[in-house]
Amino acid sequence: MVKRIIIALICLCIFGSISYYNAVNVNPKQFKIREERINSYKIDKDMDGLLIGCFSDLYYGTYINDEFVDRAFNSLNSFKPDLIIFGGDLIDPETLYSLSESQENSLIEKLSSLNTTYGKFAVLGDQDHGKLEVVERILKASGFEILNNASRLICIDKDSYFNLAGIDSLAGGSPDCEAALAGINSNYFTFVISHSPDIFDSAMGFSTDYLFAGHSRGGQIYLPLISYFTREYGCKKYFRGKLTKNGKTLDITNGLGMTSAAARLNADAEIVFYTLRHE
Numbered sequence: 001m002v003k004r005i006i007i008a009l010i011c012l013c014i015f016g017s018i019s020y021y022n023a024v025n026v027n028p029k030q031f032k033i034r035e036e037r038i039n040s041y042k043i044d045k046d047m048d049g050l051l052i053g054c055f056s057d058l059y060y061g062t063y064i065n066d067e068f069v070d071r072a073f074n075s076l077n078s079f080k081p082d083l084i085i086f087g088g089d090l091i092d093p094e095t096l097y098s099l100s101e102s103q104e105n106s107l108i109e110k111l112s113s114l115n116t117t118y119g120k121f122a123v124l125g126d127q128d129h130g131k132l133e134v135v136e137r138i139l140k141a142s143g144f145e146i147l148n149n150a151s152r153l154i155c156i157d158k159d160s161y162f163n164l165a166g167i168d169s170l171a172g173g174s175p176d177c178e179a180a181l182a183g184i185n186s187n188y189f190t191f192v193i194s195h196s197p198d199i200f201d202s203a204m205g206f207s208t209d210y211l212f213a214g215h216s217r218g219g220q221i222y223l224p225l226i227s228y229f230t231r232e233y234g235c236k237k238y239f240r241g242k243l244t245k246n247g248k249t250l251d252i253t254n255g256l257g258m259t260s261a262a263a264r265l266n267a268d269a270e271i272v273f274y275t276l277r278h279e
Helices: 001-027 067-076 102-114 127-143 177-181 197-203 224-228
Strands: 032-040 051-055 083-086 120-122 144-146 151-157 161-168 190-195 210-213 241-245 248-252 272-276
Touching: 051 067, 067 102, 067 272, 102 127, 120 161, 127 144, 151 177, 161 177, 177 190, 177 197, 190 197, 197 210, 197 248, 210 272
Parallel strands: 032 272, 051 083, 083 120, 120 144, 161 190, 190 210, 210 248
Antiparallel strands: 051 272, 151 161, 241 248
């Protein structure tokens, strides 16, 4: 029995050491590509195959350097998405309040390098509201349209449309689902962006088909029991993964960046691609 306990402890130490090494030395340098398929009768045949590239929680600056952003954006561009969507929290708070002119120009250059056919769109995150004028200036200078409690009708091939709506962040912002969604045409497929996944229940009262959210970073360092008690406002109910309720889907991305620590565990950084399919 003693030998078994000793062997178990040794195995536990080895496993813990490997996990720690990966969390601080391997995972922070990597990101994955997650590909999803959205099927709906609301998606017109002429839109079949439309590709939407999404990323969130970049947290540029403190732990996310230029080399990482270049690799991520080059990968995003390589898929040639028809639209690009950013889900909020552009700059790490430690960098946001001391952002230099060279850092701002570098970020604008990188965001401007993202190419699409039908535009680039963004919503604001809780950290973005900390220095709103700076974040808005960078996004607009990079060709992003900010959908702050607003929607756009995206036209594909003259007579094919879908709704794209953005809702402000629950944390730090002033979300207004009615302003964003009440006036849209429910006959068209509706893709919604919001930084905070907990807005999902409110958005379900409107014509929402698919909601893309971030904020939680998948926990960044995700330990199932511990992470339950460390959830931030805006992602307390819906924290990670994908779920469908009453025919409406919520998809929470792990995001690209890191904050508070240069570490990731059980929550890989990611870029998400959605292919729209006529059903």
